[in-house]
Structure formats: C-alpha cells, structure tokens
Amino acid sequence: MPPAHPFxxxxxxxxxxxxxxxxxxxxxxFVALGLHALQHRGQEAGGIVSHDPxxxxxxxxxxxxxxxxxxxxxxxxxxxxxxxIGHVRYSTAGSKGAAIRDVQPFFGEFAMGGAAIAHNGNLxxxxxxxxxxxxxxxxxxxxxxxxxxxxxxxxSLQRNIPERMEDALRRVEGAFSIVAMTRTKLIGVRDPMGVxxxxxxxxxxxxxxxxxxxxxxxxxxxxxxxxxxxxxxxxSEKHGVESVRPFRPQPAKFCIFEHVYFSRPDSIIGxxxxxxxxxxxxxxxxxxxxxxxDLVCPVPDSGTPAAIGFAHESGIPFGMGIIRNQxxxxxxxxxxxxxxxxxVRLKLNVNRALIEGKRVVLVDDSVVRGTTSRKIKxxxxxxxxxxxxxxxxxxxxxxxxxxxxxxxxxxxxxxxTMTEEEMRQHLSVDSLKFISxxxxxxxVGEAGGRDNNCPQHCDACFSGEYPVIPSDMIQKGFQLKxxx
Ligand code: SF4
Numbered sequence: 345m346p347p348a349h350p351f352x353x354x355x356x357x358x359x360x361x362x363x364x365x366x367x368x369x370x371x372x373x374f375v376a377l378g379l380h381a382l383q384h385r386g387q388e389a390g391g392i393v394s395h396d397p398x399x400x401x402x403x404x405x406x407x408x409x410x411x412x413x414x415x416x417x418x419x420x421x422x423x424x425x426x427x428x429i430g431h432v433r434y435s436t437a438g439s440k441g442a443a444i445r446d447v448q449p450f451f452g453e454f455a456m457g458g459a460a461i462a463h464n465g466n467l468x469x470x471x472x473x474x475x476x477x478x479x480x481x482x483x484x485x486x487x488x489x490x491x492x493x494x495x496x497x498x499x500s501l502q503r504n505i506p507e508r509m510e511d512a513l514r515r516v517e518g519a520f521s522i523v524a525m526t527r528t529k530l531i532g533v534r535d536p537m538g539v540x541x542x543x544x545x546x547x548x549x550x551x552x553x554x555x556x557x558x559x560x561x562x563x564x565x566x567x568x569x570x571x572x573x574x575x576x577x578x579x580s581e582k583h584g585v586e587s588v589r590p591f592r593p594q595p596a597k598f599c600i601f602e603h604v605y606f607s608r609p610d611s612i613i614g615x616x617x618x619x620x621x622x623x624x625x626x627x628x629x630x631x632x633x634x635x636x637x638d639l640v641c642p643v644p645d646s647g648t649p650a651a652i653g654f655a656h657e658s659g660i661p662f663g664m665g666i667i668r669n670q671x672x673x674x675x676x677x678x679x680x681x682x683x684x685x686x687x688v689r690l691k692l693n694v695n696r697a698l699i700e701g702k703r704v705v706l707v708d709d710s711v712v713r714g715t716t717s718r719k720i721k722x723x724x725x726x727x728x729x730x731x732x733x734x735x736x737x738x739x740x741x742x743x744x745x746x747x748x749x750x751x752x753x754x755x756x757x758x759x760x761t762m763t764e765e766e767m768r769q770h771l772s773v774d775s776l777k778f779i780s781x782x783x784x785x786x787x788v789g790e791a792g793g794r795d796n797n798c799p800q801h802c803d804a805c806f807s808g809e810y811p812v813i814p815s816d817m818i819q820k821g822f823q824l825k826x827x828x
Contacts, residue, residue, distance in 0.1 A: 354716040356601065356741065356805070357434050357750040360448075360464040361385030362542070363559055364429035364523040366530035367550030367581050372423035374547065374563045375430040376414035381559035383410055384608055385464070386432035389447040390414065393460035395527050396425030401458050405447040426550070426581070429525045431462035434750055446486045449524075452494040459497070459505045459526050463490035464555055465519030465540045465748040471816040473515065492516065506531055506578045510590035518812055519599075519747035521571075523553045530579040533590075537597035537811055538573025539747050539802050541613060544585070551579045556611040567612065573598075597811040599747065600801035603788045604738045605646055605709045606749070616789055619649050625737045625779060625787040626653025626707060633777035634658065635705055635733045639698065641665030643708040643720060650737035651707035658705075665699045665706075666692050666720065688719040700728035703774075710738045711778075712751075714758040717771050731774040739778050739806040740764065743825070746814040747802065754822075781806055 361382030365371040372394040379390050391405035392414065402423050406413040410432065414420065431448035449460040467473070470489030473496070478484065482495040496512030497505070505526045513520065519539035524531040532553040534542050545552035547565035554560055557567050571577060574591045599606070602613060609619035629650065640660045642651035645668065655662035669691055704724055711717055711734075721732050740759030744751040754760045758767055768776040781803060782793035790800055804810045808825035818824070 354713050355710065356605065356712060356745065359386060359434045359466070359748050359750055360462075361432045361555040361559075362429070362462040362464045362521060362523040362553070363431075363555065364462070364525060364530050364532070364553045365547065365550055365563075366427045366525075366579055368426060368548055370420075370424065371426050371428035371550070372414075372430075373420060374552070375428045376410060376420065377562050378552070378554055378559040379414065379430045379432050380410040381562040381608075382432055382555055385555060385606065386434040388434050389444075390430065390432040391447045391449055391462075392423055392428055392430040393449045393451060393525065394423040394425045394428035395458075395525065397527075399424050401451065401460070401527075403449070403451060403460070405444055407444065407447070427525055427528070427530060429460055429462050429523045429530070429553075431464075431523075443486075446488050448488070448490060450486070450488070450491055450494050452498060454498065454505065454508070456504060457527050459494075459509075459524060461490065461493060461509075461522055461524040463493065464521045464542075465535065466746060467492060467516045467520065468518035468746050468812055468814045468816055469516065470518075471819065489518075493520075493522075505529070506576070506588075509533070510576065510588070514590065517815065521555065528580055528582075531576065532571050532579075533576040534571050534573050536574040536591040536594040537802070539597055539599050539811075541598070541602060541607070542571040544568045544571055544577065551585065553577075553579075556607055558608040558611040561610070570614070595798055597799070597802040599749075600784060600788060600803045601738070601745075601749070601805065604784070609649055614789065621788055622649035622709075622737065623653035623656075625784065626650035626655075627657040628653075628783040628787045629707070629735050629737060629777075629779045630654045630657035632780055632783050633735055635735070635775060635777075636703065637705045637731070637733055638702040639663050639665060640705045640707060641699075641724075643706055644668040644692070647706075647708045647737065650709065651705075654705065654707050654735060660705065663695070663698050665695050665704060665724070667695055668692055688716050689723065692720070692723070694723045694727040696727040699724060701730055703731040703733070704729045705733045705735055707735045707737060709736070710741055711736055711758055711767070712741055713756055714767065714771060721771055721773050734771065734773050734776045736776070736778040739781050739784060739803075740767075741805050743805050743808045743810075744822075745805045746810070746817055747804075747812070749805075751805065 363378035500508040500511035521540040521542040545560040545565035640655040642648040742759040
C-alpha cells in the first residue's frame with residue numbers, strides 16, 4: 345500500500361480516522377466522502393457499515409484508498425439506509441499489512457440487535473484483556489485491539505447497547521475515539537483524557553461524527569462542537585443528541601502531535617485553525633532558534649505553514665526550494681533501504697535556481713529516523729547551497745507512541761540514542777534545532793507554556809511521560825523513563 349506522505353517511511357503515522365452519519369438519505373455516500381477527507385489518517389484500508397430499516401445491516405471492507413473502492417455505484421448501492429459509519433486505517437495494534445478481517449468497522453450481533461464500531465486510538469491493556477476474554481470463551485476474529493470492545497460488550501449484562509458499550513469501555517485503558525451504531529442510533533465516545541479527536545457536526549436534519557472538521561466541510565456539514573474527553577453522545581432521529589459521562593473525570597491529554605502533523609491544516613482543533621497553529625509554531629521556532637540565512641524553505645507539504653511562520657518572524661525570505669512531484673501515484677515505493685532512498689528523489693526535486701549559493705533554512709515537522717533528512721540535505725548541497733540549517737517544528741521524538749500512532753521501536757528513533765549535537769553531526773548539517781516543549785505549548789495556545797506538574801496535552805513521544813501507563817508494552821519489556 346502506498347504511503348500518502350513523500351517520506352512516509354520516516355514519519356510517525358496516524359493509524360485511523362472515523363466518520364458516521366445519521367438522519368440523511370443514503371448515509372453511506374456521505375461516509376465515503378468523509379472517509380476520503382480523512383484519508384491522510386490511514387491509507388491501508390477502509391470500511392463502511394450501514395443500516396436500512398428494510399435491508400438491515402450491510403457492510404463493505406476493502407484494502408486501498410477510499411476513492412478507488414467507495415466510488416463504485418454498484419458497491420455503494422449495497423450500503424443503503426439513513427445511518428452509516430466508516431473507518432480508514434493504516435493499521436491498528438493488530439498485524440500490519442493485515443487480513444481483511446482486521447479492517448473496521450467491526451460488527452457484533454447481540455440479543456437486543458446488532459452494533460458496529462469504528463475505533464481510532466490504541467488500547468494499552470488489550471493484550472491482557474484478550475487473554476482474559478479468550479480464557480472465558482471469547483473467539484476472536486481479528487488481531488485488532490479494538491475487537492476486545494465487542495467481546496466486552498457481549499459479556500455485559502446491561503440491557504441496551506449504549507450501556508453495554510459504557511460497561512466495556514470502563515474496562516479498557518488507552519486512547520479511543522469511537523464512532524458506533526445500532527439499528528437506530530449513532531454513538532460517539534472519547535476516552536477520559538480525550539487523546540484522539542472527535543467532533544460533532546450537523547448536516548441538514550442529520551448529525552455527523554468525524555475525526556476532524558475537514559471531513560465535515562466536504563459534505564457541507566456545520567461544526568457543532570468537539571465531543572469532550574470522557575463524553576459519550578447517543579444520537580437518534582427521535583431524541584437528537586443525548587450526552588452521558590460514563591467515566592471518572594481525568595485531566596485532558598489531547599495529542600499535541602495532532603497540531604504538529606497528523607491533522608489536516610484545514611481542520612479546526614479546540615477552536616483554532618491547525619494551519620494557524622503550525623504557522624505559530626514557525627514563529628516560536630524562529631524566536632527560539634535564530635539563524636543567519638538567505639532563504640527559508642519548507643520540506644513539503646507538512647513543513648510549509650511552520651516555514652511561513654519562521655520566514656515571517658525572522659525576516660528571511662520564504663521560497664519553495666524543494667518541489668514535490670504531486671503525481672507519483674503508487675509506484676516505486678518498496679520497503680528496502682535502497683528504494684526508500686530513491687523514493688525521496690522520485691518524489692521531491694530541488695529548485696536549483698533558487699537554492700544555488702544560498703544559506704538555506706529547511707523547516708520540517710519532525711525528525712524520526714533521520715533517513716530522509718539526510719537525503720534532503722544532500723539534495724540541497726548538490727544543488728549548490730552554501731549552508732544547510734534544519735529547524736524542526738516539534739521537539740526531538742525520543743519515545744514511541746502507544747496511543748494509536750505507528751512509531752518505530754525506540755532504538756530506531758534518532759533522538760532516543762543521540763543528543764542534539766550528535767544528530768547534527770549525523771545529518772552533517774551546519775545547524776539543527778528543535779522547538780522546545782514550552783515553545784510548542786505556547787504555539788498551541790498555552791500562553792504560559794507547559795505545566796510540568798500536569799501537562800495540558802499528551803506529549804509522551806517527546807517527554808517520555810505517558811499519561812496512560814502502557815501496561816501491555818511494559819509486560820513485553822518496554823522501560824519507562826526513570827524518575828528524575
Ligand atoms: S505519544 Fe505523541 S503521538 Fe502519541 S498521543 Fe501522545 S503526543 Fe500524540
């Protein structure tokens with residue numbers, strides 16, 4: 345399956361997007377459009393479940409892009425009804441490059457009717473739960489952590505599906521933004537810390553749940569509000585939106601990396617445009633890490649807003665020194681080191697006329713393994729740049745994410761094994777600087793920076809401070825940061 349980002353092998357990857365609609369004719373068509381707008385959150389596979397009062401539940405799950413599957417009239421005709429949910433995935437905690445049985449939404453038939461769920465996030469106690477459920481007789485169909493929720497719902501003694509879901513979710517730990525459905529209800533839930541996003545929208549007489557607001561725009565829906573951390577909304581055509589709080593309140597820990605990279609720049613998070621936040625990150629970065637240079641270039645596309653902010657604040661001219669080939673399609677990308685290195689050149693080219701003889705500041709969103717940063721630096725120097733300075737719009741990524749983002753093992757993260765100066769030498773650049781955690785917090789709207797006693801966001805991949813203990817991983821030998 346092709347990556348969506350030009351250096352996808354050297355980026356953290358969001359693993360899922362979820363979308364659901366109730367109260368419109370042919371809801372599955374809206375879901376397909378919504379999933380298309382969320383494709384950046386997962387490109388491996390997608391699925392839709394719909395319900396029609398006459399036809400009952402129907403589902404379709406496919407590998408590949410939404411546009412290549414869910415635009416076929418013959419397929420969409422099999423998904424009738426006014427209620428539908430969908431999911432796009434990179435991969436969840438299950439196996440990668442997995443079987444179709446791992447593709448969500450998952451469906452369960454209960455005594456009181458069927459239910460389907462689509463999950464964005466990752467459960468940190470899924471291994472332990474799975475062992476327990478299997479010992480008690482559950483038969484798992486997939487390798488996904490999300491399936492635990494269906495089995496826990498099956499074991500609940502509550503009388504209706506939303507209450508069974510509450511029961512199930514009180515047993516799980518980790519990150520979850522869930523869109524689910526019964527025959528008559530659309531359900532949305534966020535974990536008590538609200539690690540992953542989920543928003544509520546209105547389209548005509550119907551309601552929408554979506555990972556991001558950009559997917560509301562594509563169907564002409566209006567943003568109503570974010571689902572709050574720890575909130576469950578149950579939406580029906582009869583009763584509208586009903587809200588419950590099934591969990592013990594906890595401090596919110598929204599993923600700060602959504603602001604930096606995962607979310608689309610045209611989405612709104614916490615009332616702020618993601619684009620504007622990224623531009624502000626560039627402003628903070630320029631203040632914190634000034635440099636004498638002639639040109640500020642983004643590493644396209646995700647580094648662009650931060651580069652604009654950096655150029656504006658520093659007064660150094662902005663230019664597109666690296667041009668991305670938009671039409672690479674799905675060719676050439678194979679997971680070998682040799683092809684991976686070629687991949688950068690195939691997807692990007694240097695604007696030699698602009699770069700030649702200049703001291704260039706390259707602004708990128710993150711450094712993960714550093715393989716592509718090295719390649720880009722070589723391309724810029726080959727084009728005749730006098731100096732190369734990297735400015736990174738996130739702090740060093742030194743810890744893996746266990747909350748629904750695909751991260752290399754800790755040893756593969758450049759910042760896990762090297763100091764900033766060692767990374768600079770490794771990349772052979774004139775300077776390398778990252779935004780500070782405080783600077784990042786200021787850019788996302790926390791004027792006083794990070795509250796070190798109770799951080800306002802999850803920032804574990806930078807700080808090593810995990811708001812939810814990754815108990816399965818500790819069981820497998822992962823070592824938490826030693827207390828300072
Ligand atoms: S560890 Fe990083 S990527 Fe994962 S949820 Fe926390 S901030 Fe986001």
